[in-house]
Amino acid sequence: MNTKTRDTLGKVGVFALASVPLLDGIWRVTSGTRLGGNPIETLEHLSGQWALYLLAITLALTPLRTLFGWRWQLKLRRMLGLFAAFYALVHVVCYVWLDLGFAWDEIGTELIGRPTITIGAVAALGLLVLALTSPRAAVRRLGKRWQPLHRSVYLIAVMAVVHVAWKGKDGGEDALVYALVLIALLLPRFAVLAKKRSSPQA
Amino acid sequence: MMRKAISSNEITPESVFLKRRQVLQAAMALGAGSLVGCSVDSAEADTPSAATTRALTSTGSTDFAGGENWTPEKLVTSYNNFYELGLDKGDPAKNADWLKTDGWTVEVGGACAKPGTFAVEDLVNFNALEERVYRLRCVEAWSMVVPWLGVPLGDMLKRFEPTSNAKYVRFDTVLDPDNLKGQRSSILQWPYTEGLRIDEAMHPLSFMAVGLYGKTLPAQNGAPLRLVMPWKYGYKSIKSIVKIEFVEEQPDTSWNLSAPHEYGFYSNVNPSVSHPRWSQARERRIDGNVLSAKIDTQMFNGYADEVASLYTGMDLSKSF
Incomplete structure (x- = not known):
């Protein structure tokens, strides 16, 4: 199997997997079951959770390169990020x-x-902006400004976790898990930054 | 007195009916589980099994909810906040067996002439149960209409002859972290504790429930006995009570200890005093409908005529 076929298969597979929560949601709504006593709350939770999960997965792709030198997963970054933005939109x-x-x-x-x-809305809006500026044409047009703009995804992730922490009577415990995952995802990046900063003096 | 249309579970013996549903559900769970890789929502779990609840009879039913439809029993018993049995709304029904109610006793003490330790049957006369249909408004802006079975709280409390020092009543939920795994979480201080001013406790609407929908309380609804305070947010209606104490000072209450700026001692339903993180102006009646609109929340949950006089002269935005 050549690289191109492998990449295509990977993308199709990831697309199918990332669509499962949507299909599950549609099935739950149309079948009228498995939504619980407060279906609206259930749908809000599901869409919000998946937006956050996919955002976390997207953020995990770059550290995989840093830690293991893998590169294959980087081609999935855009699609997964778009799915995260999509579920955030469904959530809104x-x-x-x-x-x-x-x-x-x-x-x-x-x-x-x-x-x-407020913070949840800003995070969702941020994801929408990143989604709209993710096509190749937008990347080209934005040039050097593209990367700083898309680095705001880290800030968006932090805001999303704060949003979860504040959301409910008992938001704290979920948010703690999310916060720990987020810290784990951000640590490799800080390590890279620190290395870059210290290397000229070495 | 309200009568409802006969549903199939009133015709089929409940155990048979439940078994049939369980088989169907298991089949559905297998199919669904293999498709999306997750377990069946506990909200789809049926009404509590006949093994854990038994039928109760009442002397009569009074509707205190303006003739509104009752929230389906399945939703009343599957959408719960009872952190001792887990944090998600579906957890308490799922983990109902964590609550051990055999040999349950309630310790009554403090400023009263006749303290003691009592079995539930000695506290509540099961031959004189009333059915009362009340609105229940959760602080999370959802609500239900529930037919409870029980006795007026004041009548029960008077038997212990509270003294003039009994300015407040404190209630504790059972503490059993070995079984109630939710109590291993630090989200609240355990045991869960609540309190009322003595005149609130003696108010004719205050109710001590031992059942709902014609049966004893299932674990997730606070078996074997719980408070029902219809004009206050749901968390005041403390579940699975093991201790009642008459006290002179305003007692600590669990949610107030957890977040004093968000949850006050009184916790009266009040659409004009927002929770710091969400509005209390409207609420969603739990009905399982994906398109149900919110309805306006009423002052004191619609019981203002009966209870407003308890709070005359108080600033309810400060004493929230």
């Missing part, structure tokens, strides 16, 4: 439509008055 739609019923006055007061909503 669930909230604005199903939960708040497009009550714009309430959406406004929530956005302004509740830091947890």
